[in-house]
Amino acid sequence: MDCFNEVFTTKNESETLKTAEEFSKLLKPGDVIAYKGNMGAGKTVFTRGIVRGLGGDDAVSSPTFAIVNEYIAGGLSIYHFDMYRIKSINDLYSTGYFDYLESGGIIIIEWSENIESAIPAGAYIINIETTDTNDNCRIITVTKKE
Numbered sequence: 001m002d003c004f005n006e007v008f009t010t011k012n013e014s015e016t017l018k019t020a021e022e023f024s025k026l027l028k029p030g031d032v033i034a035y036k037g038n039m040g041a042g043k044t045v046f047t048r049g050i051v052r053g054l055g056g057d058d059a060v061s062s063p064t065f066a067i068v069n070e071y072i073a074g075g076l077s078i079y080h081f082d083m084y085r086i087k088s089i090n091d092l093y094s095t096g097y098f099d100y101l102e103s104g105g106i107i108i109i110e111w112s113e114n115i116e117s118a119i120p121a122g123a124y125i126i127n128i129e130t131t132d133t134n135d136n137c138r139i140i141t142v143t144k145k146e
């Protein structure tokens, strides 16, 4: 098994951006990143950091209405999904998700909880937790799906 476990604590948005920029250096074409975390946890902020870290200058926002946003960074396509409204495998098919998985681009998924069984082995799982004590603290745990 490929053990991978990194934990980061951030005190504000810019520390999360910096953490994500560092994390992005690990990424290779075809990698999948699946977030777990509530509304407002910081999934979109982390994505912004990844896109910046890869050299992209696109504006990154939650693709809630579009389902998927595409950015280009360092000659690579990044497909940023929001699965908040995806409730079935049929919904998922209609987004083109399975085709994007084969595209060689980097796939980033908010609300991956909704498509758990369709997250491939080897995907990075990024869990972002808030804390009770400070509104701006986040505990970010990165593991790999077996």
Ligand SMILES: Nc1ncnc2c1ncn2[C@@H]1O[C@H](COP(=O)(O)OP(=O)(O)OP(=O)(O)O)[C@@H](O)[C@H]1O
Binding pocket: 010, 011, 012, 013, 014, 015, 016, 037, 038, 039, 040, 041, 042, 043, 044, 045, 046, 062, 110, 135, 136, 137, 138
């Ligand atoms: N340490 C932190 N890291 C990231 N964001 C933080 C932090 N502290 C406060 N914030 C704030 O939390 C919010 C995170 O918003 P973001 O859009 O990234 O959440 P999200 O997880 O994508 O939510 P949604 O599920 O609604 O799309 C921002 O307003 C950001 O400024």
Ligand SMILES: [Mg+2]
Binding pocket: 043, 044, 061, 062, 063, 110
């Ligand atoms: Mg978001």
